[in-house]
Amino acid sequence: MVPLTDRILDHFPDPTVLLDGRRSVIYANGAARELLDITRVGHDLAMSLRHPRVLDAVDQVLGRDETRTVEVILPGNTTRNFEMFVSGVPPAPDTKGVGAVLVLRDMTTARRAEQMRADFVANASHELRSPLAALLGFIETLEGPAGSDEDTRTRFLGIMLREAKRMALLIDDLLSLSRVEINEHVRPTAPVDIAGVLLNVTEALSVQAKVANVPIRVNYGSNLPTVHGEADQLFQVFRNLIENAIRYGAKGEAIDVRVEAAQRIPGSGRSGIAIKVTDHGEGIPEEAIPRLTERFYRVDKARSKSVGGTGLGLAIVKHIVNRHRGHLVVESTLGKGSTFTVYLPAEPPRQGLLPGGGTVAMPSSDVS
Numbered sequence: 001m002v003p004l005t006d007r008i009l010d011h012f013p014d015p016t017v018l019l020d021g022r023r024s025v026i027y028a029n030g031a032a033r034e035l036l037d038i039t040r041v042g043h044d045l046a047m048s049l050r051h052p053r054v055l056d057a058v059d060q061v062l063g064r065d066e067t068r069t070v071e072v073i074l075p076g077n078t079t080r081n082f083e084m085f086v087s088g089v090p091p092a093p094d095t096k097g098v099g100a101v102l103v104l105r106d107m108t109t110a111r112r113a114e115q116m117r118a119d120f121v122a123n124a125s126h127e128l129r130s131p132l133a134a135l136l137g138f139i140e141t142l143e144g145p146a147g148s149d150e151d152t153r154t155r156f157l158g159i160m161l162r163e164a165k166r167m168a169l170l171i172d173d174l175l176s177l178s179r180v181e182i183n184e185h186v187r188p189t190a191p192v193d194i195a196g197v198l199l200n201v202t203e204a205l206s207v208q209a210k211v212a213n214v215p216i217r218v219n220y221g222s223n224l225p226t227v228h229g230e231a232d233q234l235f236q237v238f239r240n241l242i243e244n245a246i247r248y249g250a251k252g253e254a255i256d257v258r259v260e261a262a263q264r265i266p267g268s269g270r271s272g273i274a275i276k277v278t279d280h281g282e283g284i285p286e287e288a289i290p291r292l293t294e295r296f297y298r299v300d301k302a303r304s305k306s307v308g309g310t311g312l313g314l315a316i317v318k319h320i321v322n323r324h325r326g327h328l329v330v331e332s333t334l335g336k337g338s339t340f341t342v343y344l345p346a347e348p349p350r351q352g353l354l355p356g357g358g359t360v361a362m363p364s365s366d367v368s
């Protein structure tokens with residue numbers, strides 16, 4: 001039998017409290033002392049944890065072979081959610097007067113993730129519902145007398161096509177996002193031809209760039225190291241960034257794409273390459289920069305929708321850059337333009353090690 005001394009229990013990460021048969025605290029480990037602010041023992045649990053549901057549960061199991069689980073929200077600087085397990089200990093010669101064991105498990109991160117998932121589903125449904133409502137409205141109108149008018153029909157069908165395309169784009173982006181999230185922890189292991197990727201992107205966007213009268217200039221620095229990556233995903237990254245530069249950049253002003261060697265990638269300190277996409281458009285307000293990669297976040301919602309944006313492009317970029325263990329930096333000056341820099345590390349991934357985490361930091365500094 002392993003002796004469970006106070007000092008051993010002190011190393012348990014979950015707050016743990018032992019109570020006697022009258023609900024007084026006999027022992028609290030370090031995590032419990034900190035969480036519940038317990039400075040001494042011997043007092044009723046109610047003095048440290050004034051939670052009626054917790055106290056009820058404890059009263060029900062004290063000295064009995066029974067357990068209860070209760071969700072508790074503890075106020076503080078930030079509200080934290082805990083799941084509390086309380087297990088009664090029936091009296092026996094070797095239980096040293098312990099009547100119940102109480103263990104709290106921090107569920108804050110899990111609850112937040114659940115909330116984010118729920119918000120995401122609500123947002124995605126809302127985004128799909130508005131084009132769908134428009135389509136249904138037009139179909140109903142066309143079924144009525146207005147449907148026999150040739151001009152009305154042509155105009156409405158045009159709008160319906162646009163709304164249907166918007167839904168299709170949104171579904172494509174939602175699927176991309178979930179695909180990227182699934183393999184985000186698996187770093188790509190094959191070398192990638194960045195110049196080839198950028199050529200494919202500029203070709204794919206050539207018509208859009210021509211219509212907007214925005215030339216795309218791509219420049220390469222010298223001594224570029226090889227980077228590992230997945231071409232299809234990096235194509236999505238640069239298509240999103242260059243398409244945004246066309247959409248939100250100034251008409252008639254060129255977009256500069258510059259690929260250069262980077263001695264130190266921000267956040268990791270490794271060497272690699274930096275691919276900078278610079279436009280000369282309206283810029284982004286400083287307070288919006290940290291939020292750009294949130295799903296469905298748009299600085300100007302109407303503007304994004306009018307240019308066919310889904311609000312998911314930069315969220316997809318963030319996840320792909322993370323998967324490549326890279327880094328995304330956004331710099332912008334209102335009225336002057338923005339630069340989105342994607343850093344990709346040069347080192348080949350070392351086999352057999354756990355992949356390190358990529359980061360996305362978004363300092364809101366001005367374009368120098």
Ligand code: ADP
Pocket residue numbers: 240244245248249279281282283284292297298299300304305308309310311312313314315338
């Ligand atoms: P969207 O589909 O709306 O373009 P993104 O996730 O790609 O979604 O971008 C989010 C928001 O960031 C856009 O709605 C826009 O407000 C802003 N944004 C992105 N790129 C630029 C840029 N180059 N210049 C100014 N604003 C930008």
